[in-house]
Amino acid sequence: MESKKIRIxxxxxxxxxxxxxxxxxxxxxxxxxxxITDENLYDSYKKKLxxxxxxxxxxxxxxxxxxxxxxxxxxxxxxxxxxxxTLIGFGGGVITDLxxxxxxxxxxxxxxxxxxxxxLAMVDASIGGKNGIDVGLYKNLVGTIRQPAFLFFDxxxxxxxxxxxxxxxxxxxxKHSCIKDAPMFRxxxxxxxxxxxxxKNAIAALVRRNALLxxxxxxxxxxxxxxxxxxxxxxxxxxxxxxxFELSHGQAVSIGMTYAAHLSSSLLGFRxxxxxxxLISSYGLPTYASFDRTKVFDVLKxxxxxxxxxxxxxxxxRIGKGVVHTLPLDQVKTIIEQL
Amino acid sequence: MESKKIRIxxxxxxxxxxxxxxxxxxxxxxxxxxxITDENLYDSYKKKLxxxxxxxxxxxxxxxxxxxxxxxxxxxxxxxxxxxxTLIGFGGGVITDLxxxxxxxxxxxxxxxxxxxxxLAMVDASIGGKNGIDVGLYKNLVGTIRQPAFLFFDxxxxxxxxxxxxxxxxxxxxKHSCIKDAPMFRxxxxxxxxxxxxxKNAIAALVRRNALLxxxxxxxxxxxxxxxxxxxxxxxxxxxxxxxFELSHGQAVSIGMTYAAHLSSSLLGFRxxxxxxxLISSYGLPTYASFDRTKVFDVLKxxxxxxxxxxxxxxxxRIGKGVVHTLPLDQVKTIIEQL
Numbered sequence: 059m060e061s062k063k064i065r066i067x068x069x070x071x072x073x074x075x076x077x078x079x080x081x082x083x084x085x086x087x088x089x090x091x092x093x094i095t096d097e098n099l100y101d102s103y104k105k106k107l108x109x110x111x112x113x114x115x116x117x118x119x120x121x122x123x124x125x126x127x128x129x130x131x132x133x134x135x136x137x138x139x140x141x142x143x144t145l146i147g148f149g150g151g152v153i154t155d156l157x158x159x160x161x162x163x164x165x166x167x168x169x170x171x172x173x174x175x176x177x178l179a180m181v182d183a184s185i186g187g188k189n190g191i192d193v194g195l196y197k198n199l200v201g202t203i204r205q206p207a208f209l210f211f212d213x214x215x216x217x218x219x220x221x222x223x224x225x226x227x228x229x230x231x232x233k234h235s236c237i238k239d240a241p242m243f244r245x246x247x248x249x250x251x252x253x254x255x256x257x258k259n260a261i262a263a264l265v266r267r268n269a270l271l272x273x274x275x276x277x278x279x280x281x282x283x284x285x286x287x288x289x290x291x292x293x294x295x296x297x298x299x300x301x302x303f304e305l306s307h308g309q310a311v312s313i314g315m316t317y318a319a320h321l322s323s324s325l326l327g328f329r330x331x332x333x334x335x336x337l338i339s340s341y342g343l344p345t346y347a348s349f350d351r352t353k354v355f356d357v358l359k360x361x362x363x364x365x366x367x368x369x370x371x372x373x374x375x376r377i378g379k380g381v382v383h384t385l386p387l388d389q390v391k392t393i394i395e396q397l
Numbered sequence: 398m399e400s401k402k403i404r405i406x407x408x409x410x411x412x413x414x415x416x417x418x419x420x421x422x423x424x425x426x427x428x429x430x431x432x433i434t435d436e437n438l439y440d441s442y443k444k445k446l447x448x449x450x451x452x453x454x455x456x457x458x459x460x461x462x463x464x465x466x467x468x469x470x471x472x473x474x475x476x477x478x479x480x481x482x483t484l485i486g487f488g489g490g491v492i493t494d495l496x497x498x499x500x501x502x503x504x505x506x507x508x509x510x511x512x513x514x515x516x517l518a519m520v521d522a523s524i525g526g527k528n529g530i531d532v533g534l535y536k537n538l539v540g541t542i543r544q545p546a547f548l549f550f551d552x553x554x555x556x557x558x559x560x561x562x563x564x565x566x567x568x569x570x571x572k573h574s575c576i577k578d579a580p581m582f583r584x585x586x587x588x589x590x591x592x593x594x595x596x597k598n599a600i601a602a603l604v605r606r607n608a609l610l611x612x613x614x615x616x617x618x619x620x621x622x623x624x625x626x627x628x629x630x631x632x633x634x635x636x637x638x639x640x641x642f643e644l645s646h647g648q649a650v651s652i653g654m655t656y657a658a659h660l661s662s663s664l665l666g667f668r669x670x671x672x673x674x675x676l677i678s679s680y681g682l683p684t685y686a687s688f689d690r691t692k693v694f695d696v697l698k699x700x701x702x703x704x705x706x707x708x709x710x711x712x713x714x715r716i717g718k719g720v721v722h723t724l725p726l727d728q729v730k731t732i733i734e735q736l
Contacts, residue, residue: 068407124463124467131532131538132533135532135535135699138699140704140705141703141704142704162541163502163539163540163541165538166537166540166542167541188505190502190505193474194474196474198505199470199474199503199504200470201502202501202502202505203505203506359477364479365479365481366429366479366481
């Protein structure tokens with residue numbers, strides 16, 4: 059286990075790379091911790107979670123809502139959890155978002171750490187302190203930004219994940235490479251999903267690289283005034299699509315990145331659209347989709363990235379260099395109609 | 398209007414003393430603001446709130462719950478409130494707590510200011526960034542600490558308050574004098590409620606003095622690691638009593654302060670218990686009460702001030718000097734049984 063402390067704003071997060079679930083008691087006291095997880099994970103890891111206090115919720119994004127948070131709070135109160143309790147989110151992005159939200163608000167904030175179990179959560183969702191719940195159609199409409207006390211990376215948890223979950227994670231890894239890391243883009247282009255799935259060291263290194271890449275961006279701009287917005291590459295349209303179709307987050311973001319690359323070429327003269335589209339494709343992710351433009355625009359209008367009559371759209375200057383572009387809502391509407 | 402900016406942690410709060418509701422547009426843009434208030438206040442100030450976007454909730458502590466927060470969030474989404482929206486809590490502590498909570502979590506935090514309308518809210522509840530909702534019997538079990546963007550003090554709003562509301566505020570003013578300000582304790586002892594009710598300048602000065610006193614404590618210890626705990630003087634037992642009886646917050650705190658003064662004399666040799674009790678009484682507040690000790694202890698066990706098997710109890714060294722005392726839960730139980 060490689061442990062390092064990283065300061066973000068006023069908080070310090072302990073990163074534990076190459077960790078193993080069986081060593082969890084090194085970072086959290088069993089007696090004073092409560093693990094939040096979902097039914098599927100609980101069934102799979104029952105043995106390893108033995109002896110830990112657990113709150114088990116239903117799996118899936120449709121339960122990332124206030125009502126689930128309410129139930130967790132009620133259970134914590136029953137358990138007599140107090141300000142010295144550590145809350146541990148054991149799961150994918152839904153669980154880390156929910157746990158982070160409850161941990162930030164229960165007794166006005168208790169110690170909260172994450173054990174991401176999906177590739178997406180390891181390289182993205184568990185990092186940076188954003189947490190929250192969905193309200194109706196609006197993803198993460200309610201939440202806070204609060205850094206976790208620790209992150210515990212055990213890549214052996216990825217072994218049992220289905221192909222689609224690996225693809226989901228790679229969508230965010232490709233995103234990172236597009237906006238910030240051209241050498242990683244080239245590395246990704248040289249390999250494929252099967253390569254990483256079969257090599258524990260390779261995936262551990264890739265997880266570490268992406269976790270630290272995102273961390274650096276968040277360190278420089280925790281509250282998303284500038285640079286952090288880059289992480290929304292592919293997410294503006296992506297979120298709107300995800301709401302409307304039965305798309306996974308990674309699939310929706312992949313389509314979002316494809317359109318953002320095209321937009322980059324028409325607005326900024328970006329010339330590597332084909333390379334981006336082909337990398338996305340080579341990891342089994344979708345690139346184009348037909349959708350109801352009016353509906354998508356309606357959801358976009360409610361995007362948190364909107365500010366009055368403009369929206370921040372993330373474009374690419376070149377591979378490895380994302381830029382924040384401010385577009386009037388009207389223009390976004392026209393663009394969407396022409397897509 | 399006297400305006401001053403005060404930094405607390407990373408945030409800056411604008412304090413507007415001697416303000417007037419009719420000048421609200423000087424601190425918030427009518428078009429991009431939403432005022433949260435309750436039915437009673439809305440009825441009383443309909444005219445003055447004309448032209449402002451408002452969300453009106455039911456009055457009373459029983460509505461300071463997640464469900465009300467959910468309704469406010471839904472309404473904000475319908476109104477297309479975004480990250481540039483200013484949320485304004487216009488009301489007593491229930492409204493400022495609720496508004497602060499929604500403002501801290503809607504879109505992960507939007508600009509939020511308060512116009513306290515009760516004396517209690519002016520000298521205490523609106524200051525220091527604590528917000529939250531009640532969960533079952535537990536007051537403020539869920540919430541955050543986040544400083545408001547502005548505080549707008551218009552003491553003319555106090556004119557229509559009933560006597561009991563004035564008493565409520567004076568309980569916290571007396572608390573401040575006990576833990577931090579002996580000269581104010583003497584000033585309070587020289588006057589009475591009628592004196593302050595009849596003199597706008599005197600109450601404006603008292604509000605200012607108390608708002609700044611509390612602010613100073615919070616500045617030095619925003620997250621309640623030490624000094625801020627002093628503000629809980631009278632509140633540990635107070636909160637437990639408030640839950641169990643039909644007591645106002647001020648009444649419950651007054652009884653709490655009386656018992657804490659007695660505890661101070663038996664544990665620390667504090668000799669001014671009678672002075673404290675007599676000041677509380679002279680402002681029409683209760684001092685002694687009979688209550689179900691087992692029930693009260695049960696609620697105390699869930700107090701946020703509890704840490705594992707100890708509880709922080711605030712005692713007085715002398716008038717003007719509160720101290721934090723750590724007591725084992727067992728001892729608290731014995732003390733309560735002997736009260």
